[in-house]
Amino acid sequence: MGRAEKTIKKKRKWLWITLSVVGVLLLSTAGYAYSVWSTAAKTADSIHEELNREKSDKRDEEVDFENLDPISILLMGVDEREGDNGRTDSLILITANPKKESIEMVSIQRDTKTEIIGKGIEDKINHAYAFGGAEMTINTVENFLDIPVDYFVKVNMESFKDIVDSVGGVTVENSFAFDYEGESFPKGTIELNGEEALKYSRMRYDDPNGDYGRQERQRQIIEAVIQKGASISSLTKFGDMFAVVEDNVKTNLSFDDMWKIQSNYRSTIGDIETHELRGTGDKINGIWYNIVSEEDRLELSNMLKEHLEISTSTASQ
Template sequence: MREKKKKRKWLRIAGIFFMLLIIGIGAYAFSVYKSLTNAVETMHQPIQHKSDKRPEQVTLTKKEPFSVLMLGVDERSGDKGRSDTMIVLTVNPKESSVKMLSIPRDTRTEIIGKGFEDKINHAYAFGNEEMSMATVENFLDIPLDYYVKVNMEGFKDIVDAVGGINVNSSIDFKQDGYNFVKGNNSLNGKEALAYVRMRKQDPNGDFGRQDRQRQIIQGVIKKGASVSSLTNFDDIFGALGKNVRTNLTFNEMKDIQKNYRDAGSNIEQMSLKGSGQTINKVWYLIVAQEEQQRVQNELKAHLELN
């Protein structure tokens, strides 16, 4: 009889413990969800942009390929800044792949809405996200469905929120008082910002800088998606809310996570080549028509555009 009572007692204790665990997990999940929705609400910034290169808006629930323009903007006090980082992502769920094209900031092209040619990164200074999207669309001859703008000054907060990142440098160099070695480097937020800003010491110039930009972005995504970052979710979402703006809605983000997540494991980096030329005492990167056409064709095929 006593043994039966002891069994019932331990069963009751185990049951209570299990219920408390479930309640705790539920409260934690709710806290994560609430923090995420608050961050997304802050990040959401709709814009007036309708592409004439796509007749109908892309439907994520139908798993259609889509594109994103990522803008890294140095926004400092009293200065709206320029988009020193411009990366186009095309996502194809059928191929389970992402193509990632960095556009050199000095690329000479027509600034749509201004009617003259200039460095492509000046489009943001002239007309914010809308003019940047229109200019890049014209240059690549593809529709851009979404944009994601990151304040590079505050990007260090995002890196710190995920607990720092690891990158693999191709050269030794110094920048902003920090030393970076060839090979693996563990970076905090300020170090990551210095790492991505260096350009003049790199024998590959802006192309080397583009590679470092990609490393930082991929490092944040990889670290942010890890289980160890769950304990920092509040800091991560807070940093994103302060420093990221996008026209993606919360429901669209959920659709992407649900229907396109396999594509994220297969990222192919593309490059855009050109030659330097000084025009009216200003240095530009001139992209030959054949090279421009090559990149356009590859992106159009990935977006399944005829």
């Protein structure tokens, strides 16, 4: 395996961290925007990208922020190249319910086999972006999970370290000492900057829990950034975060949407549950896919529907 291929694979592992952090920053940091209103509004305008619809086909009515309707946000990590639409290297669905004061965060494997809505074929879910951009990706995820996707946040895959640094670093509780890529991580409470957080999240082979241990460290970073971002009151730090967002993010959330979400949904960040949609690896016609069982898909779909306060169903795809 060449160095370039190794680098690409490593980057993919951290995209879902970046996505989660950016998505929740949009939920949590707008609360201080009154003090930097002009900058915040300008940033929101520069990253705005409309969809060709007013609401999801899976909703009877548009979301009412004042009524505290639960919402869903699809976070997409995109590797776009010149002359190439690119693919989503990471997909995370967030549902936020202000009445339950909670967030459900679901990571969807990029190789998951499903129907690509609008293309009429079954393929890896991350190929939907290459075929039809954000719109086709959203429609495909909606069909796969049978829930509405109200909003999306699309982020450049390179911005993870900048996000951690923009909140002034993070503090985590490390369960065992280890060294990785020239850095030492002692057991106990440790403080990490962006570069260190990336390496802390990356190690897997020396972890007694393997990939599950790595995923736990990734969740630590996500939650640490969320809590740090929610408590920031520095104009300088907000300026740093706006710069990161402006350079790396597109979303169909307007500034008014962000303001209303912050005002009415801020309590949701106090209770965040993370989930992985696991499957089994299988080769079909020489191509590797992640195959999710119908039972697991329906269980997750119904959990998300309950959190979104819409009727559950056991109907198949």
